[in-house]
Amino acid sequence: MFRRRLSEAQHVMQPAARLHEQAREKARALKGYVAEGDSVLDVGCGTGLLSVYLRDMYGVAPKGIDVRDFRKTDIPFTEFDGTSIPFPDNSFDHVILSEVLHHSQDPVRLTAECERVARRRILVFEDMPEGLVGKLALQAQVRAFAHHHRYPFRPARLDEYRQALAWLATKAVSVQRIPQPPQWLTVYPRVLIVYDLTR
Numbered sequence: 001m002f003r004r005r006l007s008e009a010q011h012v013m014q015p016a017a018r019l020h021e022q023a024r025e026k027a028r029a030l031k032g033y034v035a036e037g038d039s040v041l042d043v044g045c046g047t048g049l050l051s052v053y054l055r056d057m058y059g060v061a062p063k064g065i066d067v068r069d070f071r072k073t074d075i076p077f078t079e080f081d082g083t084s085i086p087f088p089d090n091s092f093d094h095v096i097l098s099e100v101l102h103h104s105q106d107p108v109r110l111t112a113e114c115e116r117v118a119r120r121r122i123l124v125f126e127d128m129p130e131g132l133v134g135k136l137a138l139q140a141q142v143r144a145f146a147h148h149h150r151y152p153f154r155p156a157r158l159d160e161y162r163q164a165l166a167w168l169a170t171k172a173v174s175v176q177r178i179p180q181p182p183q184w185l186t187v188y189p190r191v192l193i194v195y196d197l198t199r
Helices: 002-012 015-029 049-058 107-117 132-148 158-170
Strands: 039-043 061-066 077-079 092-098 118-127 172-180 190-197
Touching: 015 049, 015 172, 039 049, 039 107, 049 061, 092 107, 107 118, 107 158, 118 158, 158 172, 158 190
Parallel strands: 039 061, 039 092, 061 077, 092 118
Antiparallel strands: 118 190, 172 190
């Protein structure tokens, strides 16, 4: 247990290694939810690492979208405005939002768009702090991220992404919440939320 916590803490101090390890961990967490040949839309795909791991581990067909092209990988990519997803209804088996909603300028509209283009499932990795310290840390991280990447919009209030998740739950036949590592950082818990859709 101590060794795992030390390893997780070291990854926090090594951004490149941390990005790869987080993407691998998330891909492992999606085992059983995605399968060979499934189409996956990675909304706010960033570097594209998660999509590549999903493709290599499970044989899915990923496509990434983001407000700018941050890719470090060769996944198919489309730039979008951060709210309107430029694909027809029911275009993808699964839609993934990996730590994206708290950066969005309109999380409710974005989740509605995800629900529109997903056929089977929406998979959300999200930071869910409850206490003041965790919420302040998340708010500072969101502002720093937006400034560093020169986002063309201001992120929404932090409570709005939780409203979006609550709205999404009303569109699902089942919702699972699965804690994600690092579990030692209790002020800043991360979860995988699996929304199985009615279609």
